[in-house]
Amino acid sequence: MMLIPCPHCGPRNETEFAYGGQAHVSHPEDPHALDDAAWARYLFYRENPKGLFAERWVHSAGCRRWFNAVRNTVTYEVQSVEPIGPRPPGGRPAESTTSEGGHA
């Protein structure tokens, strides 16, 4: 069981959380401009890295708020969390955030 540091509540058991997959996947600004291949990318294609992954979690059994985390998909270690918000400058998980940071 992972210990996940909710940015609002502090560290809690994984069983209190639900997973939301890859973070920072935005709805297309102009859906009509997308062809089928682009729609497929938006709907079905997600990053699947072996290593650091920027992903969303929701603290379902706690504050019920969504947040972003950067977690290592091999060691399962949560490197950083931040309240939900726009993609940080730079964009790569390794340099994205710290638990003190955020955009609140």
Add this chain to the structure above:
Amino acid sequence: MAVPPPEHPDFLWRNPEPKSSYDVVIVGGGGHGLTTAYYLAAHHGITNVAVVERGWLAGGNMARNTAIIRSNYLWDESAAIYEQSLKLWEQLPEELDYDFLFSQRGVLNLAHTLGDVRESRRRVEANRLNGVDAEWLSPEEVQDVCPIINTGDDIRYPIMGATYQPRAGIAKHDHVAWALARRCDELGVDLIQNCEVTGFLKDGNRVVGVETTQGRIHAGKVGLAAAGHSSQVAEMAGVRLPIQSHPLQALVSELFEPVHPTVVMSNHVHVYVSQAHKGELVLGAGIDQYVGYGQRGGFHVIEDQMAAAVELFPMFGRAHVLRTWGGVVDTTLDASPIISKTPVDQLYVNCGWGTGGFKGTPASGMTFAHTIAHDEPHPLNVPFSLERFETGFLIDEHGAAGVAH
């Protein structure tokens, strides 16, 4: 104790050095890679084939599954390929001249809610229309098939009936791999272990070989069968796959006298259990919810599984967990596999089997070998193309595939 497994010779295959070039290189020496090589060599006459495996043969999900075989899928496309797979399972022991303990002891898929009952009965009718053996059983009939199951109404989710596929069953998964490896080797296929692919050689948009930890290997065609690591491997060739890799766990108890005569699966309370030939109870858990490559998952998933198993089988309350383990499964959003050509010429991909790849092993290899040999899919895997995510012709098997494979 139950049936002892057959004896084996000391060696079943050579361990050759890789040649500088092959007609076909298969990446991944698990069940799907081995069957692909077998069908290429035995049915398409393509014997200049290498299977490159970064670890040891059949040491990934082929060694970690719960060995359940069935074909009672809902949609026509899935029923066709999984039923073909079951038919191949029925003939492979003789074809490979190897008794891998394929035991057609049937599978019960339990229904615990009115919604389950409606969906299950619908699936039985759909199965019958597709020539898949299936029947709907009342709780009393469930008890007849599996006397140790609790069909009383004193549990949280009483059993309201079940679908039953008598031809379903289990096989001894490592023996299946050995049977395939031995025959591949006899047919001239090079099985190369400890050989990790680190890159691809391309000529324009055509793949012409692989870079490996044992050097450069030229190839006329390359087939990927890398299961949980499919997206990493494909990415090196410039191909993106709609795959998410998750941990999936299973466990066994200590050995018991035979008590459990069939395979029982329940999507609703989330458990699937059979008893292996040696006597251990084999239970599969659900996937952990997050992307993970650690070949391990959370113990709370195991606990949930055990709670469900003990409620359905009160006698299992005295059993002990002997061992738990995890694998990495490659899931797609429609819970169906991808057996397909790719945007790169002469590069083919077989992945996305998610939590249910073992039962599909023979048909996976048969259709993938056809796809590679002819540069076009077999009729059975036409629907399982990469393009379906763009055309929208998804094969949504979350009901029949669901948690329980």
